Amino acid sequence: MAMISPLSVQKIIDAARIEDVLSDFMTLKKRGSNYIGNCPFHNEKTPSFSVSPAKGIYKCFGCGVSGTSVSFLMEHEQFSYPDALRFLAKKFHIEIEEIESSKESKELQTQIDSLYIVLQYAMQKMESNLWETDEGKAVGYSYLRERGFSDAVIKKFNLGYCLNDWQKFTDEAIKSGYTMDNLVKAGLTKIGENQQYRDFL
């Protein structure tokens, strides 16, 4: 069984300019360094869907969806993760290197891919907590600034903030379609006695 080599995956992700990918499926208008458009995931007349070419992510301030080029294709076009990568490789003329894999390593790769996706999701959540919530700004952001981190550094290293709440992250992740199994495997959620779960980040 063949799979896309990790190096190819990285090349594809580096080459896939998010604004070019999303423009195939929706209309985007430039606003400052970002793009905005009507959200393709919910009905709206005024655009609340924002795309950041610098970060390679999109976010809708109306319905809360967010993600990368890959997750956009998976959610909007119902592509599998490898199909989304193949689509992007074709679009951006990246040659895919395939490697042979056994059934076991294929399963492992699928597992790694879904963990990667859930971790990406967590990172974006924590970042938006830091920049967009009152608690994040008051506690997280001011702490980082006190430690001498500039805005540029905070953004470059995707620093974020976890809200002081036991289950909010897990609840929202599950609502967005991530499974408890993957959240636990990624180390983002812990299940204790009595099946009580809590955020672990």
Ligand SMILES: [Zn+2]
């Ligand atoms: Zn939306």
